Structure formats: structure tokens, C-alpha cells
Amino acid sequence: MIDVARKERNYVDADYSVWSWFLTTDHKRVAILYLISITVFFMLGGAAAVLFRLELMTPQPDFVIPETYNKLFTLHGILMVFFYLIPSIPAVLGNFLLPLMIGAKDVAFPKLNLASWYVYMVGGVLTVAAIVFGGVDTGWTFYTPYSSTYGNSAVLLAGLGVFVVGFSSILTGINFLATIHTMRAPGLTWFRLPLFVWAHYATSLIIILGTPVVSITVLLVAVERLFGVGIFDPTLGGDPLLFQHLFWFYSHPAVYIMILPSMGVISEIIACFARKKVFGYHFIAFSSLAIALLGFLVWGHHMYVSGQSMYAGFVFSFLTMLVGVPSAIKVFNWTATLYKGQVSWTTPMMYALGFIGLFTIGGLTGLFLATLGIDVHVHDTYFVVAHFHYIMVGGASMGYLGGLHFWWPKMTGKMYPETWGRFSAIVVFVGFNLTFFPQFLLGYMGMPRRYHMYPEEFQVLNVMSTAGASIMGVGYLLPLGYLLWSLWYGKNATSNPWDARGLEWTIESPPTPHNFHEKPVVTTEVYDYDPEQPLPPPSERVVSPAESETETVQ
């Protein structure tokens, strides 16, 4: 594009040595480190899911013994929540894009950023060690007194893993907060920030205020196991319920740590592929903050049947319903953005539309669960499992995949194969619904979660669910295959294949180590799309062969 630009090597080619990766402070390289490790943990967590879904094909425990089953679903929960969903978008897409979107050279504390990855890996190694030393069977929620007193699996190691990995989130959150506050380019006012940035701002607040609470809680469980300090021990007069309060004080907001960044991704994708300014920009921005705030006031909805006072239940029920308001604001505004937009069915857009549908189902069933009476009926059943998977997989994970495709050309300089992309989006969507919709029905009929066996009459729905899970598994393996393929055989993407707005699209794909050649100055409003100007056709999204040849010659 620009001659000067072509002469500087991009961030991948800048240095080929191994240490240049392991000691990098470049936010883009840290993002890649996270991308690789998160993928590994995701596959481990997915493998565990495959195994226990196979067990659930038949009513009797015939594939794995009950104890192994418990360890499998625990492993799946811990890995997916703490090592995939929570870090995925912030640590991969956020790390890569935040500085680019605000016109900065890096995040505010680049070394801390690298440190956060090492902390993450230490947490991961501890958790994997927990598997090696016999596994954990407490469920990802580590409820006391089972986790603190009675369980004799490797709770300590897994707990330490969760404790440690929490600090990697905290470091990322602090970094983003300081970066967004202080490193915006001239002219980039708060209300010119992409909604992706707003979403990460709100997420950082939750990370900073919520994560330490779960850290101290898990630490107390560890101290109880190690030294007999019985803060949750009923024999000393300690209260196991205190654990639930403290745990959910973080772990409910943690849901928003997973979903808010995803919502940020969706806003970017929808604006780009509808060729329109996001409808209700301010509402979407502030609804992120509202969700962050309300998220801290609703933890008691996990404890309606734990002996919590009925009046507390009323209040928590009401506050939980309130979360529906900012969530609905987002959904309505995205829909309004699509209205009369020039919608094109690219892979990211298909993931984004999938997100809206699945998140809506997940959100609405969340209202069922917020209702005291219904929750008593479906508490701890597959209804709950289906609900939160609609939010976390249907929501957070779809956003992650959508974002990965959307920014893949920016991150790698390569275009992914569009047909395969669309195909995989459909496979994931179909597989997902086949997996989890039957679980709503199972839960409503009374099948409790976390059991390795069930009555005969539930088998049909369970087989459907297992079949769906295998389809979804294929849907997840496809992108792994073709995205890797594209690194070698993909066509070179132009610097702005989607003709998208935002500072990250004004620089080369992939960017140079310092991102911008000169400090950008922002003079236009955000999402300044021209509805008259359609999305570039596929041929214009990649560098033409002639151009790329001159490039290699040079």
C-alpha cells in the first residue's frame, strides 16, 4: 500500500528466534501466545466433554466409572471457564486489538502483559498436574464442605491452578484499564471509541473487582485443606454457605467477563457487515457498564434453594431480572442496526447472527431461572446446564469465533477460505442447538445435572444431545484445520479486506511491531460507514497475484 510501510517487517517476521516469542513484550505476539495456549486448553476441555457425552448415551454407567465421570465434568468446567471462556476474547482479541483500535503502540504495561501469560501458563500447569495426580471431582464450583473436608481428589492442585490463573486475568484487566484511559490517540474521545473497547473497559472493571474475591475464597479452601483452618467447616461452627456467597460474588460477574467482550465483537461485526453506523451507540456503550454493575448484585440467584432467606431471594430475583434490561437494549440495537442495512453473509456475520439468536434464548431462559418458583423446580437440572451453555457457548464462544474470523486477515495477513468458514458456522450452530436444546427439555422433565446415569425415558433426548455434541465438535475442528491451512496456503489479505472503519484497519496486515508509522489523529465519528459503499467482493479482499509478486521480489 505505502512504500515506506512495505519496507518494515511485520510483527511475525520481525524476529524468528524462539526467545523473541517467549520474551516478547509486543501485545500482538502476546495475543498469539495466548491464542495457541487457549486453543490447547479448549481442546482438552472439549475432549473431556466428548467422553462424558459418550457415557450419557446410555442410561447405565457403562463407558466410564462414576468417579471418572465426575472428574470429567469437573475438568471440562474448570478448563472451559477459567482457561478458555474468561481469557479467550480479552487475552487474544483484546490484547491484539485494543492498542490498535485506540492508536497506541502497545498496552500500558507490556511486560506485565507478558507476565500475565506466564501466570496463565503456571495456572494451567497446576491444573493439568491435578489431572495427572488423580483428577478432581468437586465440579468447577468447588462447593464446600465437599471440596474442603470430604473430597479426597486433587482439589488442592486444581484450586491453586484457579487461584493462580485469576491473577493473569487481573493483570490483563489492570493493563486494559490503564491503556484505555491514557493511551487513546489524539481526537479519539470516549464516544468515538469502538464498542469493542467499551466492552473491554466494562470487562476490566469486573475482572479487577470480582476476581480477587474468588481468589481469596479458593485460597481459604486450600488453607482449610492444608492447615485445618476451618472457615467453611461446620464442625467448628463455620458455614459452607459462606463459600457459595463468596464464590458466586465472583462467578456470576464472571459470566459477564465472558459475554461482554463477545458483545463488543458482535457490535463491530454487525456494523461492518450491515454497512451502517451502530444504532444506539451510547445505549450499547452504557449498557455494558450497567451489566458490569448489576452483575455484582445478583449472586444470590444461585442460592435460592440453599437455605438463603426468602426475602433475600425476592431481592436477588428482582435484581436478576433487571440484568435483562441492558442485555435486551443491546439485542434490540443490533437488530435495529441490521434494519435496512446492506447485510452480507460472511463468516463473521453468520457467527454474529448466530450469537444474537442463541444469546436471546439463553437470556430469556435466564429470566425463567431468575423467577423464584420456576427455579425451585428446575434448580440443578439440565435446564440450568442448557441455559448457561446458550450464554457461554452460544454467546461467548460464537463471538470469539466470529471475531477470530473477522480479524484473522489483520492478525495473520492471510484470508481464510470463506466457503469453509460459512460451512463451519452452520455446523457449529446446528450442532450446538441439537446438543443443548434437548437439555432444556430434559431439565424441565427433571433430569438433574452431574449424574452419570438416568432413567430409561430420558435416553432419546440424551442421544440427540450426544449426537449434537459430535456435530459441534466437528464444527470446532473445521476452523482449527482451515485457519491453520490458511497460514501457509491462504491468499494474502489486503490491509482492509472488509473496508471496515476503525484504526486497526488503517495499518498493514499483519501490522509492524510498532503498529502505526505515525501517531494517528482521529477526526471522524466511529462506525462512519457509507451505506452506499458495499462490501468489497472477495477478489478485492486479497492482494492480487501480480501485487504479491512484486512484494516478494522486493
Place this chain on the structure above:
Amino acid sequence: MSATVEHADSSAGFLAHHFDDRAQQRQAAVIGMWAFLATEVLFFGGLFAGYSVYRFLYPEAWVEGSKHLDHVLGTINTAVLLTSSFTVVLAVRAVKRGEKDHLVRYLLTTIALASLFVVVKTYEYWVKFSHGTVPGAGFELHDLYDPSVSLNQVELFYGFYFVMTGLHAFHMVVGIVIFAVYTRLAQLGRYDENYHTPIEMIGLYWHLVDLIWVFLFPLLYLIDR
């Protein structure tokens, strides 16, 4: 938590490559530090919440446990720690005026006071351990003020005592290490009136550690005194 450390350009003061100017660099450090302090508050907040629940449930046990703590040593330590916060302020003032010798001296005083606190704390722990007043199997407490109190609940009090003061002491030790590093760098002339963000940041951290103790002291040592 301070700004990133890189080779100092002694003449112009230190500026990391990704910042436009030192004002921006300092502002980022300040915001980052306050965010970190917020995290710390919530970290201890979980413990304070648990403490409050059980103090409300078992007031007699909390009184009994508290009476067995050495409030004289606690008071001395409070004075020591508050004084160390004062010397940190003096250190920050010194570096802002470019007084290198004063800076080093105040940092060293702070380290000495902080270490004194840790020594006294360790002595208190040692006394409790030698009397068996430690949570876990074989918890012991002699000469009860209120013989009707449940020993289990007092054990719970001591659980909080050790975890809260232990975590606090851990923060003290981390602080001492950082102070030691900064003292060395100060001796090498790293900080001056143009560049002193790290000293300010460790100061903020130290005030928080101090502040947490200001809450811990009455909550643990002074119940019903």
C-alpha cells in the same frame, strides 16, 4: 505494578518506548496502581466479609479470642507501621526535590521499620504456636476468661487471625523486597525530580498495606477492651 523498567536514560529521565511523553507514562502507572489497589481491597474484602459474619454469629468467642492476643505488641506494631508510612511520604518528597541522599535514607528507614513489624509479628506467631493456639488438630487455649465459650468458635477466630495477619504480613514482605530494590536503584541515581513514579507507586502500595492494618488491629486486638 510500577511503570515498565527499561534502561534508564539518566539525563532525560526514563520513558518507555510505547508512551508519548512522561506525563502519559506517569498517568498510566497511577491508574494501573489504583486499579491494583482496588483489587487488593476486594481481596481482603472477602476476608473482612467472612470475619463480620462470624463475629456477628459468635460474639463471645470473638471477645475471648481477642483477649488472648497481645494488644501491647499490637499497639507497638501499629505505631511502627504508621511511622513507616510517614517515612515513605518523606521519601517521595525527597525524590521530588531531587534529594538523592535523603531519598535513600528514608527508604532505608522504611525498610527498617517494616522489618521491625515483621519481627514483632513473627514473635507473636511464635508465642501462639508454642501454646498450641493454632487452628487445626489439637487447638489449645488456656486460662479462659469466659469458661462457657465454645473452643471451636475461638478456633475459628484464630483461623481468621492467622489468615488475615498472615496475608498482611506477606504483603509487608513483598513491600520490603521492592523497597530494597528501589533503594539500590536510588543509590545508583535512577530517580530524580524528573522521574520518580516508582517511588510514588510503592508509596501508594505501602499506604494501602498500612491502611489494611489500621482495620485489622482494632478488629482483632481490641474487641471489648
